[in-house]
Amino acid sequence: MSLIVQKYGGTSVADAERIRSVAARIAARHRAGDQLLVVVSAMGDTTDRLQALAREISEHPEARELDLLFSTGETVSMTLLAMALHALDVEAVSLSGAQAGLRTDTTHGQARIVKVAPERIQQELERGRVVIVAGFQGITEELDVTTLGRGGSDTTAVALAAGLGAGRCEIYTDVDGVYTADPRVEPKARKLRDISYEEMLELAAVGAKVLHPRAVELGAVYGIEIVVASSFTEEPGTLIHGGVTMEQFNKVRGIAHDLDVAKVTVRAVPDQPGIAATIFEALAEHQISVDTIVQNASVERLTDVTFTVAGDDLRKATPIVEQVAKKIRAAEVVAEEGLGKISIVGTGMQTAPGYAARMFRALSDAGINIDMISTGEIRITCIVHRSDVEDALRTLHKTFELEKAAAGEL
Amino acid sequence: MSLIVQKYGGTSVADAERIRSVAARIAARHRAGDQLLVVVSAMGDTTDRLQALAREISEHPEARELDLLFSTGETVSMTLLAMALHALDVEAVSLSGAQAGLRTDTTHGQARIVKVAPERIQQELERGRVVIVAGFQGITEELDVTTLGRGGSDTTAVALAAGLGAGRCEIYTDVDGVYTADPRVEPKARKLRDISYEEMLELAAVGAKVLHPRAVELGAVYGIEIVVASSFTEEPGTLIHGGVTMEQFNKVRGIAHDLDVAKVTVRAVPDQPGIAATIFEALAEHQISVDTIVQNASVERLTDVTFTVAGDDLRKATPIVEQVAKKIRAAEVVAEEGLGKISIVGTGMQTAPGYAARMFRALSDAGINIDMISTGEIRITCIVHRSDVEDALRTLHKTFELEKAAAGEL
Numbered sequence: 001m002s003l004i005v006q007k008y009g010g011t012s013v014a015d016a017e018r019i020r021s022v023a024a025r026i027a028a029r030h031r032a033g034d035q036l037l038v039v040v041s042a043m044g045d046t047t048d049r050l051q052a053l054a055r056e057i058s059e060h061p062e063a064r065e066l067d068l069l070f071s072t073g074e075t076v077s078m079t080l081l082a083m084a085l086h087a088l089d090v091e092a093v094s095l096s097g098a099q100a101g102l103r104t105d106t107t108h109g110q111a112r113i114v115k116v117a118p119e120r121i122q123q124e125l126e127r128g129r130v131v132i133v134a135g136f137q138g139i140t141e142e143l144d145v146t147t148l149g150r151g152g153s154d155t156t157a158v159a160l161a162a163g164l165g166a167g168r169c170e171i172y173t174d175v176d177g178v179y180t181a182d183p184r185v186e187p188k189a190r191k192l193r194d195i196s197y198e199e200m201l202e203l204a205a206v207g208a209k210v211l212h213p214r215a216v217e218l219g220a221v222y223g224i225e226i227v228v229a230s231s232f233t234e235e236p237g238t239l240i241h242g243g244v245t246m247e248q249f250n251k252v253r254g255i256a257h258d259l260d261v262a263k264v265t266v267r268a269v270p271d272q273p274g275i276a277a278t279i280f281e282a283l284a285e286h287q288i289s290v291d292t293i294v295q296n297a298s299v300e301r302l303t304d305v306t307f308t309v310a311g312d313d314l315r316k317a318t319p320i321v322e323q324v325a326k327k328i329r330a331a332e333v334v335a336e337e338g339l340g341k342i343s344i345v346g347t348g349m350q351t352a353p354g355y356a357a358r359m360f361r362a363l364s365d366a367g368i369n370i371d372m373i374s375t376g377e378i379r380i381t382c383i384v385h386r387s388d389v390e391d392a393l394r395t396l397h398k399t400f401e402l403e404k405a406a407a408g409e410l
Numbered sequence: 411m412s413l414i415v416q417k418y419g420g421t422s423v424a425d426a427e428r429i430r431s432v433a434a435r436i437a438a439r440h441r442a443g444d445q446l447l448v449v450v451s452a453m454g455d456t457t458d459r460l461q462a463l464a465r466e467i468s469e470h471p472e473a474r475e476l477d478l479l480f481s482t483g484e485t486v487s488m489t490l491l492a493m494a495l496h497a498l499d500v501e502a503v504s505l506s507g508a509q510a511g512l513r514t515d516t517t518h519g520q521a522r523i524v525k526v527a528p529e530r531i532q533q534e535l536e537r538g539r540v541v542i543v544a545g546f547q548g549i550t551e552e553l554d555v556t557t558l559g560r561g562g563s564d565t566t567a568v569a570l571a572a573g574l575g576a577g578r579c580e581i582y583t584d585v586d587g588v589y590t591a592d593p594r595v596e597p598k599a600r601k602l603r604d605i606s607y608e609e610m611l612e613l614a615a616v617g618a619k620v621l622h623p624r625a626v627e628l629g630a631v632y633g634i635e636i637v638v639a640s641s642f643t644e645e646p647g648t649l650i651h652g653g654v655t656m657e658q659f660n661k662v663r664g665i666a667h668d669l670d671v672a673k674v675t676v677r678a679v680p681d682q683p684g685i686a687a688t689i690f691e692a693l694a695e696h697q698i699s700v701d702t703i704v705q706n707a708s709v710e711r712l713t714d715v716t717f718t719v720a721g722d723d724l725r726k727a728t729p730i731v732e733q734v735a736k737k738i739r740a741a742e743v744v745a746e747e748g749l750g751k752i753s754i755v756g757t758g759m760q761t762a763p764g765y766a767a768r769m770f771r772a773l774s775d776a777g778i779n780i781d782m783i784s785t786g787e788i789r790i791t792c793i794v795h796r797s798d799v800e801d802a803l804r805t806l807h808k809t810f811e812l813e814k815a816a817a818g819e820l
Contacts (some may be wrong), residue, residue: 016466
């Protein structure tokens with residue numbers, strides 16, 4: 001008898017019918033003799049509705065109250081799933097984040113898990129029950145309810161798998177796995193049989209929203225294999241794991257894209273230590289995430305610092321940067337909207353020559369102008385005009401032959 | 411600085427606008443220097459919606475899961491009310507039944523409060539915060555969430571008033587007090603300035619659904635004065651208390667009515683000890699509440715036993731009674747639907763002659779036939795045909811001059 005940890009996302013439990021269908025899947029596994037620990041998200045768009053309700057009441061709802069409010073969404077779905085299992089004569093019990101022992105810090109809205117105390121879960125599993133746990137929520141030492149931030153149910157599932165020594169975690173969602181690229185843009189995109197934690201992180205961080213990045217990080221740290229699959233089909237999904245096989249090494253695994261990028265350039269910055277820190281500390285204080293950063297080689301002790309932010313953040317970022325620019329005596333601040341981002345991701349690309357050159361050549365041949373370039377361990381990213389992003393994706397998918405399975409892959 | 415305990419019902423917090431308006435009332439009292447402990451129900455018809463959702467999933471949802479599901483309703487309204495107070499710059503904190511220290515037994519769906527451990531509430535009040543508590547919910551020793559049954563938020567409020575030594579509890583609802591009769595039936599019905607616990611219990615138990623009877627009982631036991639008033643106006647409500655003044659004593663205070671009564675008669679029952687017990691134990695086992703019970707004087711060691719049940723319960727009750735009748739060798743079981751009930755209520759009526767006679771005469775003069783009669787300490791009830799109930803109410807309201815205020819009343 002082995003312990004299986006599963007997580008079902010919001011679309012998988014969006015209404016009574018889907019909850020009954022998830023219950024039937026769980027019941028089948030339970031009858032096959034497995035111990036089951038199931039993490040659920042809130043039904044459908046519940047969290048968005050609760051957020052809208054809070055905004056009707058207050059422009060700046062307090063984070064502690066917001067967390068308590070949001071936590072009701074998962075409480076509803078977990079109790080309904082337990083009822084659906086009872087209706088199938090399967091013993092089941094639902095546990096809140098508090099009852100499941102998910103202790104977090106006190107950062108309401110973005111809490112980090114500090115400890116998993118799984119005694120109650122273990123007791124219930126030993127009694128032969130399916131244990132259903134509310135995702136996304138935890139509890140502080142003072143017994144206040146916290147939430148882990150959007151997509152936090154994935155993190156709950158991987159943390160519980162780690163806390164209970166499960167070794168593996170199944171994430172059921174509305175897509176059937178991780179693809180070489182977004183299939184809505186490139187119909188030839190192929191589902192990957194497996195992918196490494198690092199590759200998955202790069203794909204997720206640059207726009208492939210299949211799995212919450214913190215869940216992948218946690219999986220990497222605790223060595224939990226994660227399977228991403230659809231709750232609507234019986235198709236095998238994608239396995240995210242630590243080992244990289246020979247066939248996968250040194251190959252582009254996938255392409256990520258993002259259609260909402262803006263760019264800010266601080267021109268003619270005096271090239272002194274601490275200048276970059278001054279700019280980016282000011283942005284961090286205002287909770288603005290900065291993505292790609294490029295600093296040119298300096299000419300006559302003057303340099304240009306360019307960085308990208310999400311399009312939504314540009315209006316907030318510009319005045320902050322202008323104030324800093326004045327202080328550090330930079331010449332001017334130039335902002336540009338309407339950009340996008342395209343990245344190729346694959347372990348070992350950095351050490352193998354030619355990937356970057358092939359990427360730039362392919363884009364150039366397709367008439368696509370590259371605005372900025374940045375590279376990471378296992379990723380090469382180009383900033384291009386937003387209207388070129390989808391063309392770029394299809395071009396690169398073909399160039400790196402992603403529609404073809406690698407040797408050893410299905 | 412005195413501690414005020416308030417409770418706001420579902421219609422008072424039905425939407426964002428009403429929540430803001432309740433917050434404004436609380437803020438005014440808080441600024442006047444009072445400590446405030448506020449109990450809230452779920453918004454509008456939330457509990458009904460959750461119940462319907464559960465029924466979509468399972469015909470017989472498990473009581474433990476149902477309690478957890480229902481408890482989300484009050485969590486939503488309490489957090490929204492806290493946010494609305496923050497938006498008015500009033501420090502406020504919302505607490506679940508568990509955090510508020512409402513310990514109950516393990517009877518899910520109908521839990522009784524066993525203890526109030528108000529340390530957290532006291533801490534928050536001492537910090538100058540308005541404390542908002544989820545009504546209707548508590549927690550068992552094993553930290554499982556329970557609910558107190560429909561209308562349980564009233565009970566929460568009175569229990570907290572008792573636990574914190576508040577002496578008084580204000581219940582805000584969608585009616586502005588307790589009336590001499592239902593104003594929809596008798597437009598001349600008058601709002602009572604005050605009423606005793608016992609009178610209120612008789613009025614509530616026979617159909618005046620202003621306040622949950624358990625809350626009144628609890629108020630009587632702990633000597634908590636209860637004010638029932640509207641959250642939509644500034645009108646004074648009705649005070650429910652223990653003291654009965656000279657003016658109120660020996661007077662009909664109000665008329666209760668019920669339009670959904672059915673009657674079951676077990677004919678020619680051998681008159682032996684234990685026969686009544688046999689019948690009513692069988693009904694109690696099936697959770698059927700029996701109301702008025704009448705047993706005729708026996709003739710030749712045979713008697714008729716008649717009782718009333720809610721119209722909804724008749725279909726369930728009849729086969730059970732038929733089975734018992736066979737066992738105890740009664741002649742037959744006769745069921746009748748389409749009845750109603752009318753009661754006059756007032757402390758001391760029993761000891762003052764003439765009230766019953768005046769009631770029966772007035773009904774007779776109005777051409778209303780009385781089917782059954784039952785009397786209690788402070789109540790006289792007649793079962794009449796359903797179509798006669800409203801006429802009976804108006805007739806008795808006039809007979810006992812309830813439209814006129816007593817001396818000393820407003």
